[in-house]
Amino acid sequence: MKGSVTKRCPCPVQRNARGERIACKIKHGSWTYVADAGRDPATGRRRQLRGSGYATKGEAEAALAEHVDSVRKGTATHDERQTVAAYLRGWLEQREANGLRPTTLQSYRQHVEQLFVPQIGHLRLRDLRPGHVEAMFREIAKPQPGRRPRGPASIARIHATLRSALGAAVKRRLISFNHAVGIDLPKAQRPRVQPWQPAELGRFLDFAAADPLGALFETMAGTGLRRGEAAGLRWVDVDLEAGVAIVHQQVVAIDDGKPCPHCGGRHREASFGRPKTRSGEDRVVDLDSGVIGVLMAHRLTQDAQRAAWGEAYLDHGLVFAREDGTPWPPVRLTKRFNELVRAAGLPKVSLHALRHGQASLMLAAGVPMAVVSKRLGHSTISLTSDTYSHLLEGVGRDAAERAAALVPRALRDHSVTTPAPETTQAPRQSDGGPGIAGVDGAASGNRTPDNLITSEVLCRLS
Known part of the structure; x- marks a missing residue:
């Protein structure tokens, strides 16, 4: 690999008798190296790598030698002059x-x-x-x-x-080091989720039952589906007889400019996409009897809407769709949820808290963390643990008691011996000195023959 070093300064260029450029002798300016990097494999054009800002010729030559060595070792980088x-x-x-x-x-x-x-x-x-x-x-x-x-x-x-x-x-060998690694950032802690108490959740679901979106909110609360997953749920992915739903898609709150795969049109603030995480794709979610009943009633309502709209109905196969069959924009779901929460006089929480509530109820019921993580479609079980571990304070004690109950043990008396009641007649003492209380010839009181034990409680236990 070829290369050269030159000095750059404001002085006029001087050359020797052979026409070669003579470096300025004044100590100003800086030194630069130029290295031949061969031809670009994409364009076939010759490439040159430059380094500048060196104070001396020796520094520039050392940098050039280092670059030549990196090329020889195959570790050289070239940013293709990109910003x-x-x-x-x-x-x-x-x-x-x-x-x-x-x-x-x-x-x-x-x-x-x-x-x-x-x-x-x-x-x-x-x-x-x-x-x-x-x-x-x-x-x-x-x-x-x-x-x-x-x-x-x-x-x-x-x-x-x-x-x-x-x-x-x-x-891609454009740079040699990731300069975003190892920098100091403020420490981020995952905020503690605070879902509604079961009674508050029940109040909300009862209050929202008659709302057009009441079935969607109850399904989210009973399954832990994300907002977009509930909005994108299709009837073909729901088996009410088996009591399961499969998450294949979600509705996201963006307009990606692509035509709808179902109707060919474009929906403002709503487009279809894959679930948030790979572990959330195609996951099977079991439905409880309450959610199954809600979905059955909701399907009858949707059939009536389809009949009323006739040919104008744009069927997307969605479980939860607007009256004309088009998908709900996710932001509209959040807006309606907030309105219902205020009207019901409940503590303010986010729509995502319905998902948190499902997780908290399962953990309180003793469902293993791994099962909860899989049901929610989390990417890792550590994410589930970090998010919900603070909800397990009472569950841990209960688990410890149940685990201890599995070990068979002999009956033991853990009670502390109480002193004998006082009598008017002092017990007899033998000439043999102090003895054991309650035995003929023993000393009265709670003392023990071992004078090194001075604690009254320990005396009784001994």
Whole structure:
């Protein structure tokens, strides 16, 4: 591999008798190296790698030698002269082409366009350093006028996006190190969920029973389905006789610009996608008798609506659809839930709390954590444990008692001996000195023959 070093300074270029450039002798300017990187396999054009800003010729030559050595070892990187902004946008396009979930893609795009590009997008990808990343996150954490400060959990999600993007750049040999790794961030703690008490949940379900969305809310409370999963549930995926439902899709609150797979049109603020996690896809959820009854009654109501609309009914096969058969936008479900909660005079909780309530009821009933995790479609059992472990305070004691009851033991008397009642006539004493109370010739009282034991309680137990 070929390369050279040159000095860059404001002085006029000087050459020797053979026409070769002579380096300036004045101690100013900086040294640069240029290395031949061969031809681009995609375009066939010649590539050159440059490094600049070195104070001496020796530093530039050492950097060139280091680069030549990395090429020889196969560890050299080349950012293809991309800025951070250009790389991140290309990364988003690649993730979308690879089938990233629409909601995740939307979140990534917001982070890139609203946070990363304004702060570090102008930098060359190869020039990005941990200091740039740390400065950006300090700016992101600052309170902004008109909005709440971002909490540690939000910052952790933003950081995860950048870490994933730069990790992909390392794999592609565009950079040699992921500068989003190892930086200091505010510690994020998962907030404790506080679902309704069973009596409060019952009050809400009774109050909402007559509402057009009452069946949806009761199904969420009885199955732990997410909002989008309930909105995307199809009749073909529900077996009321067997008492099971299979989660195949969800409705997400975005307009991805793609035509609806069922009617060919576009639905504002609603599109169909896969469930949130891979472990949540195609999962089987058992239905209790109460939910089965609600769904049977709801189906009769939906059949009447279909008949009333006639040919104008846009059947999407959904269990919970609007009167014309189109999907409910998820934001509309949340809005109606909040209205019903206020009208019922109940403590304010989020719609997602119905899912938390199902988890808390199962754990209180002694259902194993692994079963709860699978039913909810969590990606890992540790997520379930971290979210709901604080709800197990009484369950742990009950489990300990049941476990102890399985071990057969002989009956034992744990009571403490009480002193004998006082009598008017002192007991007889033998000449043999102190003895055992209650035995002829023993000393009176609770004392023991062992004078080293002075505790009254221990004397009685001895």
